[in-house]
Amino acid sequence: MRFLLSHRGLSTKTLDGWAKGVQKSGKNIFVKVDDGRTKEPIQLVASKDIGQEVRVGSAIRATGSVEQSRGAQQETEFVAEQLRIVGRDENPRYDDLSADNLRKKMHLRARNSQFAAFLRARSALFRETHEFFMSRDFIHIDTPKLTRNDCEGGGEVFDVVTTSSEALNGSDGIKEEPMFLSVSSQLHLEAMVSRLQRVYTLGPAFRAEKQQSHAHLSEFYMLEAEVSFVETVDEMCNLVESYVKHMFSSLDSPKIRAELGIIDSKTSNPDHLSSPFTRITYDEAVELLTSKGSKVTAKSGFSKKNELDLVKFHDNLPVFVTNYPTNQKPFYMARTLDETKTLSFDLLVPVVGELAGGSVREPDADKLKQRGCGIDWYLETRRRGQPPTAGFGIGFERMLQYLLGIQNIKDTLAFPRWHRHCQC
Numbered sequence: 001m002r003f004l005l006s007h008r009g010l011s012t013k014t015l016d017g018w019a020k021g022v023q024k025s026g027k028n029i030f031v032k033v034d035d036g037r038t039k040e041p042i043q044l045v046a047s048k049d050i051g052q053e054v055r056v057g058s059a060i061r062a063t064g065s066v067e068q069s070r071g072a073q074q075e076t077e078f079v080a081e082q083l084r085i086v087g088r089d090e091n092p093r094y095d096d097l098s099a100d101n102l103r104k105k106m107h108l109r110a111r112n113s114q115f116a117a118f119l120r121a122r123s124a125l126f127r128e129t130h131e132f133f134m135s136r137d138f139i140h141i142d143t144p145k146l147t148r149n150d151c152e153g154g155g156e157v158f159d160v161v162t163t164s165s166e167a168l169n170g171s172d173g174i175k176e177e178p179m180f181l182s183v184s185s186q187l188h189l190e191a192m193v194s195r196l197q198r199v200y201t202l203g204p205a206f207r208a209e210k211q212q213s214h215a216h217l218s219e220f221y222m223l224e225a226e227v228s229f230v231e232t233v234d235e236m237c238n239l240v241e242s243y244v245k246h247m248f249s250s251l252d253s254p255k256i257r258a259e260l261g262i263i264d265s266k267t268s269n270p271d272h273l274s275s276p277f278t279r280i281t282y283d284e285a286v287e288l289l290t291s292k293g294s295k296v297t298a299k300s301g302f303s304k305k306n307e308l309d310l311v312k313f314h315d316n317l318p319v320f321v322t323n324y325p326t327n328q329k330p331f332y333m334a335r336t337l338d339e340t341k342t343l344s345f346d347l348l349v350p351v352v353g354e355l356a357g358g359s360v361r362e363p364d365a366d367k368l369k370q371r372g373c374g375i376d377w378y379l380e381t382r383r384r385g386q387p388p389t390a391g392f393g394i395g396f397e398r399m400l401q402y403l404l405g406i407q408n409i410k411d412t413l414a415f416p417r418w419h420r421h422c423q424c
Contacts, residue, residue, distance in 0.1 A: 046064075194228065280321060351401050
């Protein structure tokens, strides 16, 4: 549509799209055509001779010209000289389906105007993420999704199996080691950052969590970044804060703002852009929660309610919690001298609770082995001139929930996968 409207001088143009509304008046038919790329439909005018069979939902291709509109509702209209129906719709009332029904018919979700607008906004925010890191000299790494590692150590991994006995056992009949779908790209990024200094990835991750809540997916997109020559948590918190604020600023770009008007999103507090994110230690967070009547101890960890309460106690603005106890965090995190705390952080935000998690990485191979790490290639990186490094991960769908106020994470991507749900 944008091309058509910006090239009025061309003699003949082609319009492809779907009929969103059809009206007949006199000898003409008026069709609201949606091309799926922009929020505003364009009005097509055709004689009944060529447009008689157009119905709502029909996919059409028309040739003609863009003219000044005679009506008051739009400045221009497409006057068709030829019109073909290239796809017929037997049941066009998709916009009347509830959110629950749309989740059951994922292959039809894009036909809902609000969800189509969301997908365009998601695509734009995906691009903004890449632009943020590219502009800071980060190198994007395509990390593997088949792995023998479980870096989180939670055991919630998908096993990869095959029906081929040769693939399972090898040509010598010896069964090979198990293989999994990746839960995180962190360890592979750590290997790359040993020479590239700044790396990131944005791609799928998989967790075999037996959850059917509004906050969990089995397949999701994870933004992960690693930086070398970093020795403090504050340096990494600064990077995460800059990224989050960049994403908030991007909501005001003309393209994304136009989509938000259709989505009717409830974006979070604009004060995020001007106020520094509060930073407190884990012990300070426990003390604050306890003073407000919450039942939490230094060893128990935070529930999602605890996380959201901490955000609420800070005027519903993001808050970093740092220095989590060692018993709550994985083996790869660097620790304080007394080994009781990790050099780690979580970023807590409205709507979702934990948005980001990161740490300074443990540089000592012997300490990693003592903590049970048996990944030889990972240990070797520590012995090959690797400087201090740090990194973080952010679930992209959680970021979308936070930015746009989306309550159910299953509404943040086109084809959500969760426990025992893998449709189309």
